[in-house]
Amino acid sequence: MVRLFGSNDFFRLWLAQVVSALGDWIGFFAIVAIAARIGGSSSGAAIGVVMTARILPGLFLAPAAGVLLDRWDRKRVMVSCDVGRGLVLLSLPFVTNIPQLVVASLLLEILTVLWSPAKEAEVPNLVPATHLATANSLSLVAAYGTIPVAAAIFAGLAKLAGVLQHNESLGFLRLNDASLAVYFDVLTFFLSAVLISSLGLGGRAREDGAAEGPRRIDFSATFDEFKEGWRFIAVNRRVSAVMVGLGAGLIGGGMLVPLGPLFTEQVLGGGTAGFGLVVFALGTGAAVGVSAVSVVQTRLHKPRAFSLSVLVAGASLLLGASMSTLIPALVLVACLGAAAGVAYVLGFTVLQESVSDDIRGRTFTALYTLVRLCLLISFAVGPFLSSALGGVASRLLGDDVSLWRFTISVPGVRLTLWLAAIIIVAAGVLAGRVLRAPADDGER
Numbered sequence: 001m002v003r004l005f006g007s008n009d010f011f012r013l014w015l016a017q018v019v020s021a022l023g024d025w026i027g028f029f030a031i032v033a034i035a036a037r038i039g040g041s042s043s044g045a046a047i048g049v050v051m052t053a054r055i056l057p058g059l060f061l062a063p064a065a066g067v068l069l070d071r072w073d074r075k076r077v078m079v080s081c082d083v084g085r086g087l088v089l090l091s092l093p094f095v096t097n098i099p100q101l102v103v104a105s106l107l108l109e110i111l112t113v114l115w116s117p118a119k120e121a122e123v124p125n126l127v128p129a130t131h132l133a134t135a136n137s138l139s140l141v142a143a144y145g146t147i148p149v150a151a152a153i154f155a156g157l158a159k160l161a162g163v164l165q166h167n168e169s170l171g172f173l174r175l176n177d178a179s180l181a182v183y184f185d186v187l188t189f190f191l192s193a194v195l196i197s198s199l200g201l202g203g204r205a206r207e208d209g210a211a212e213g214p215r216r217i218d219f220s221a222t223f224d225e226f227k228e229g230w231r232f233i234a235v236n237r238r239v240s241a242v243m244v245g246l247g248a249g250l251i252g253g254g255m256l257v258p259l260g261p262l263f264t265e266q267v268l269g270g271g272t273a274g275f276g277l278v279v280f281a282l283g284t285g286a287a288v289g290v291s292a293v294s295v296v297q298t299r300l301h302k303p304r305a306f307s308l309s310v311l312v313a314g315a316s317l318l319l320g321a322s323m324s325t326l327i328p329a330l331v332l333v334a335c336l337g338a339a340a341g342v343a344y345v346l347g348f349t350v351l352q353e354s355v356s357d358d359i360r361g362r363t364f365t366a367l368y369t370l371v372r373l374c375l376l377i378s379f380a381v382g383p384f385l386s387s388a389l390g391g392v393a394s395r396l397l398g399d400d401v402s403l404w405r406f407t408i409s410v411p412g413v414r415l416t417l418w419l420a421a422i423i424i425v426a427a428g429v430l431a432g433r434v435l436r437a438p439a440d441d442g443e444r
Contacts, residue, residue, distance in 0.1 A: 006127030006135055009199050013126060014135075016195035017119060017142040020082060023188035024112070025150035027089055030178040030185065031105060033158070037178075038098055046098050050105050069361030074118040079193045081115040086189035093179035117364035124352045124360070126199075133297030136348045137290045140341070144286075157181040238303065238354045239363065241434035245310045246347045246367070247374045248427030252317060252420035253340055254378030256282070256333075259386055262413045268326045281330040285337025293342045302353070306346040307432035313339035314424030321417035322408070350435075378420075385419070386412040 005011040031050060039046025069077060088107045095101050119139075127135045157180040256278070264274035289309075293300070313336050320332030355363045390412020 005138065006131035010123070010126040010135060012195050012199055013119065013122070014138055014142055016078075016082075016192045017139060018146060019188050019195065020115070020192040021143050021146045022150050022153075023085070023089075023185045023192065025147050026154050026181050026185045026188070027085075027108065029151065029154040030089075030092065030181050031101065033178040034092060034095060035098070035101055038096070038101065049098060050101050069114065069118050069121060069365065070358060074122050074361070075196060075199060077118045078115055078196045081111040081118075082189045082193035082196065084111045085115075086186040086193075089182050089186050089189070092182045113365070113368070117361055117368055120348065120352070120364040120367075121357070121360040125357065129353060130298055132349045132352050133300070133302065133345055134294045136345045136352075137294040137297075139348075140290050140345060153184065154178075154181045157184055236354065237434045239351060241431040242306065242347045242350050242354075243367065243370055245306065245343065245427050245431040247370045248423050249310055249313055249340060249343055250371060250374035251378045252314065252424040253336065254375045255382035255416060255420045256317075257378070258382045259413050259416060262386065263321070263417065264326075266411050267324060267409065267414055268329055270326045274326055277326070277330055278333055281334040282337040285334035285339075286341035287337075288334075289338035289341030290345055292338070293345050297349075300346070302346050302350050303435035304432070306343055306350055307428050307435050309339045309342040309346065310428035310431055311425060312428075313343060314421045314426075314428055317424060318418060318421035321414050321421060324409070382416060382420075386416040388412070389415040389419075 005014060035046045035050045085108055088104055088111070092101075092104060095104060123135050123139070124132060158178065160180055260278050261275045264270040264278055268274055270277065293305075316332045316336035316339060320329050320336060323329040323332065351363060351367065352360070393410045393412065393415055
């Protein structure tokens with residue numbers, strides 16, 4: 001066990017992450033179901049409002065949260081956030097309108113904004129430096145490998161709730177299609193809190209707190225630390241290069257989500273089933289990439305491999321968007337997924353190796369802010385950009401462009417994916433130029 005996870009403490013943290021991620025996804029499905037039920041005929045708008053409450057707050061709260069994480073005991077933060085998320089979820093079966101659901105979603109997001117960077121900041125304190133890439137691969141599996149398990153549990157509990165809700169003796173539980181899953185979700189967060197409370201974590205914030213005792217929050221000092229954190233990110237070439245690489249990859253790759261159905265229908269002729277295959281190829285490729293980097297991570301030059309994986313991701317998207325039949329497009333999408341998985345793992349690893357513990361909380365909250373912002377941009381801008389580019393191309397080029405003996409259609413969705421791919425390639429080139437140089441002592 002120690003050979004795979006690096007330490008017993010990280011194994012317990014990983015188990016806590018699995019349980020917590022399972023709770024996150026079950027909670028996500030439950031909130032969507034509750035929003036749809038409460039929204040009635042306007043269920044789509046209700047879901048959109050509630051999901052916005054889950055995304056936007058992190059953009060504004062995460063920077064301040066990073067300063068607090070570098071001051072507070074991260075173990076206590078994670079335990080408190082898990083308990084808090086459990087208590088918030090406990091209120092969901094009794095929610096009767098959208099504003100109440102929005103408030104609950106907002107509170108859940110605030111606690112998640114604190115929990116996730118605290119976990120990332122503590123990983124280097126639990127495993128040897130040579131094991132960081134494997135630890136990040138395992139964390140990625142915990143975060144996203146639980147999605148199908150959570151979906152199955154939610155579906156099973158929803159059916160069971162439908163049977164039990166006719167039992168009058170259980171009326172106090174307010175059973176409906178989502179409430180039983182919510183109660184199960186509460187237990188997952190409480191279990192995660194118990195697992196984390198058993199960890200032997202140690203860090204600068206806890207040592208300072210023990211030496212100085214309780215202290216008030218100095219808002220002037222907090223703002224100074226906030227500026228210091230962002231100044232460090234801007235000045236440290238390695239950190240900024242990784243941020244740019246991951247951000248560009250998310251903007252480009254994230255456009256596959258809203259544009260994938262259009263691309264498979266308009267270009268590949270695959271329809272809804274084709275989009276399902278695209279998602280499957282992307283996920284399978286990511287799993288292969290994450291597994292592969294775990295096996296060979298000790299033999300990799302991580303900064304160089306990171307920039308190369310970003311380049312491969314961009315090239316795969318560029319070539320995949322150029323295909324007109326499903327099979328070659330699926331192969332290239334799988335390559336995109338593999339490269340993206342490698343870039344994600346190595347990007348986190350380079351950050352953990354390049355940032356000292358006293359500023360690591362601010363660095364990872366900045367990264368999570370960037371992740372949310374880039375995904376929001378890709379989801380929101382992608383469809384509008386596709387429509388705009390499609391209109392321009394239709395007026396200037398017609399429906400097709402001839403290159404030598406080849407004729408290729410240029411719908412807006414293909415042009416948008418090409419543009420996204422070029423952004424990723426440019427970010428990979430930039431990251432490669434920066435990360436090729438050795439790190440200076442002042443940058444660590």
